Amino acid sequence: MEELAEVLRHAIDNGDIRNVALTGPYGSGKSSIILTLKDEYGESEGFHYLPISLATLQADEEEGEKGNDDKNDKQDEKWTETLNRKIEYSILQQLIYREKTKTVPNSRFRRIVHIEHSELIQYALGCVGFLLAFLIVFEPSYAKVDTIYGFLNFGKWNVIFDIISSLYILYALYKLCIYFIKSYANSKLNKLNLKDGDIEMKEENSIFNKHLDEILYFFQVTQYNVVVIEDLDRFETEKIYLKLRELCQLVNESKIVGRHIVFLYAIKDDVFVDEARTKFFDYISTVIPVINPSNSKAKLKEALKDRGFDDNEIPDEDLSEIAFFIQDMRILTNIANEYSQYRCKLYNPDKNYLSRTKLLAMIVYKNYFPKDFAQLHKRDGLVYSCLTSKNKFIDEALKGLEGKKNKFEEKKKLIAENNRRTRQTLWGECTDANPKLSLNDT
Numbered sequence: 001m002e003e004l005a006e007v008l009r010h011a012i013d014n015g016d017i018r019n020v021a022l023t024g025p026y027g028s029g030k031s032s033i034i035l036t037l038k039d040e041y042g043e044s045e046g047f048h049y050l051p052i053s054l055a056t057l058q059a060d061e062e063e064g065e066k067g068n069d070d071k072n073d074k075q076d077e078k079w080t081e082t083l084n085r086k087i088e089y090s091i092l093q094q095l096i097y098r099e100k101t102k103t104v105p106n107s108r109f110r111r112i113v114h115i116e117h118s119e120l121i122q123y124a125l126g127c128v129g130f131l132l133a134f135l136i137v138f139e140p141s142y143a144k145v146d147t148i149y150g151f152l153n154f155g156k157w158n159v160i161f162d163i164i165s166s167l168y169i170l171y172a173l174y175k176l177c178i179y180f181i182k183s184y185a186n187s188k189l190n191k192l193n194l195k196d197g198d199i200e201m202k203e204e205n206s207i208f209n210k211h212l213d214e215i216l217y218f219f220q221v222t223q224y225n226v227v228v229i230e231d232l233d234r235f236e237t238e239k240i241y242l243k244l245r246e247l248c249q250l251v252n253e254s255k256i257v258g259r260h261i262v263f264l265y266a267i268k269d270d271v272f273v274d275e276a277r278t279k280f281f282d283y284i285s286t287v288i289p290v291i292n293p294s295n296s297k298a299k300l301k302e303a304l305k306d307r308g309f310d311d312n313e314i315p316d317e318d319l320s321e322i323a324f325f326i327q328d329m330r331i332l333t334n335i336a337n338e339y340s341q342y343r344c345k346l347y348n349p350d351k352n353y354l355s356r357t358k359l360l361a362m363i364v365y366k367n368y369f370p371k372d373f374a375q376l377h378k379r380d381g382l383v384y385s386c387l388t389s390k391n392k393f394i395d396e397a398l399k400g401l402e403g404k405k406n407k408f409e410e411k412k413k414l415i416a417e418n419n420r421r422t423r424q425t426l427w428g429e430c431t432d433a434n435p436k437l438s439l440n441d442t
Helices: 002-014 030-040 060-066 073-098 117-138 146-151 155-184 212-221 239-253 276-280 296-306 316-323 329-346 356-368 370-378 382-388 390-433
Strands: 019-023 049-053 226-230 262-267 283-286
Touching: 002 019, 002 030, 002 262, 002 283, 019 030, 019 239, 019 276, 030 226, 030 262, 049 073, 073 212, 073 239, 117 155, 212 239, 239 262, 239 276, 296 316, 296 329, 316 356, 329 356, 356 370, 370 382, 382 390
Parallel strands: 019 262, 019 283, 049 226, 226 262
Antiparallel strands: none
């Protein structure tokens, strides 16, 4: 943790490190490290994090097309480009919708702006004040009411009100000019609207390239200096990393932004092959998994103990066989939680008809094969077919035992016959050597 924080601090101060990878297998704790990093090294330490998550981005349809053996290289390349554009679109979408409109007033993307009631009152009072100031300064004849003007006539003091009204009008015009310049200095080309498709996703377009000025403007008006990108490794495409590296370089070298920005990627170890990942990333920090088959039993036992169960809840031998398959800390935690819930509802220590070991085994199966477990409620699925085939398994087992028994009996008879023949042979040799030997001598 401290090492990663020092690397980020060095990168922000010097700019020689721009792309940092936090690598580790699935469930090794990369997300937990990032959360801890945000908590312990936050804005007070000079770190401003911009989280980008692609966990909700789906690409199932394209993945199905890619799995077709009949597709040629050109179609596979088209699939990759389409997927990359969807990823770029998702990243841009998270950038645009993250900040309030007043933070990025010059953005070309139109968004729904909610005006608070207090702001509406201010605008209304401002308009009324502008109208009164206009009437005081110019005194138009078509809006002149002698009674009111006579009542508000303060003689030589009127010049003070004229000056105040003139200054108010000038201030109001100044604010209006600023508003219109900010609003219309940039042409309103597009809207970020998925339904209407206002961000064009043509095959020849790159979302990053097309809206690069928008991205640079976003970093210009915000303080983010650490961009955290998670779940990008789900899509198994290397080209998007090249585009992100290019984007990182453009942002860091842009004089508009004027500061160093680090891109931190939380990815698996096997995203790149050979030396490709060392060429792409400037620094790689490895996460050692907290759980593996060698310590999963102890971790599961500790998790059950934290939920109020004693050390003898599950026999150690059974716990070793079950925990051997658990290699993800999140799954282990969920298994312990669900076991606690199911046990409290189903287990009755007085009747003691439910095996706790079997219950834990089913919970583990539920977490690794949830779809098949759900089929149990419909009397379907692999587990249900195994349970309903119990009698068949028993018959097969009995047949196997009967066959072993028959073989044992045959072997027993064969051994007895061999013993009889051996005794006869020995007896014959003894009588030949000593003719006087009789059965009574034996």
